[in-house]
Amino acid sequence: MxxxxxxxxxxxxxxxxxxxxxxxxxxxxxxxxxxxxxxxxxxxxxxxxxxxxxxxxxxxxxxxxxxxxxxxxxxxxxxxxxxxxxxxxxxxxxxxxxxxxxxxxxxxxxxxxGINSNNEAHEIETDTMSTERLEWEHIQQVLNCNEGNVSATARQLGMHRRTLQRKLQKKPVSK
Incomplete structure (x- = not known):
């Protein structure tokens, strides 16, 4: 490779x-x-x-x-x-x-x-994700990088903390 x-x-x-x-x-x-x-x-x-x-x-x-x-x-x-x-x-x-x-x-x-850290293969998505799903994934990734700190995540994403909290309360959008 x-x-x-x-x-x-x-x-x-x-x-x-x-x-x-x-x-x-x-x-x-x-x-x-x-x-x-x-x-x-x-x-x-x-x-x-x-x-x-x-x-x-x-x-x-x-x-x-x-x-x-x-x-x-x-x-x-x-x-x-x-x-x-x-x-x-x-x-x-x-x-x-x-x-x-x-x-x-x-x-x-x-x-x-496409391999997890524990060496289990997972499916790489071949379909294009919807914009809503992509947004959800991105928010989760930034939230994870900020160790769950909603305020820091909101600042990094450039959105109001309450707006981010509302988005986090919604269930993830499917593809």
Missing amino acids: KLLIIEDDKSLAATLNRRFTKHGFNCFETHQADEVLHSCLQLKPTHILLDMKLIDESSLNLIKPIRAALPKVRLVLLTGFASITTAVEAMRLGADDYLAKPADTKMILKSLT
Whole structure:
């Protein structure tokens, strides 16, 4: 399995490289947006971790060209600037998953491979999720990163705490 890590933070890229090498990936790094397509065509990775912000550019505009060059690649977008709007846009453009930083190794590995940390295979959804379901999943992920702190989660999502509490009281939307 070849993993291309597209991340402008070289120390984070090196850390991800070490972590995923231990999990059986042959890892490569690219740090600039203008190198991405060349690296994809040259290396032909099976998996890609794409940072949403490369220096001062959004990497959302790289998803379609990557998908055109490598239609079967498993593409996961990582971002420190998570929002429901960008999550929906990334999935619409062809990303397979969208993870907010900080995402731990187990979460990224699960997203890349479709295997839980206890090595049980799970089904990777092939259908596109509804916007409501994507929003629910994103809220749960941010809430988990904030260790259940509703106020911190509301601030990170840019919504009022009471609005978030109402959304959390609803049952998850099916696909």
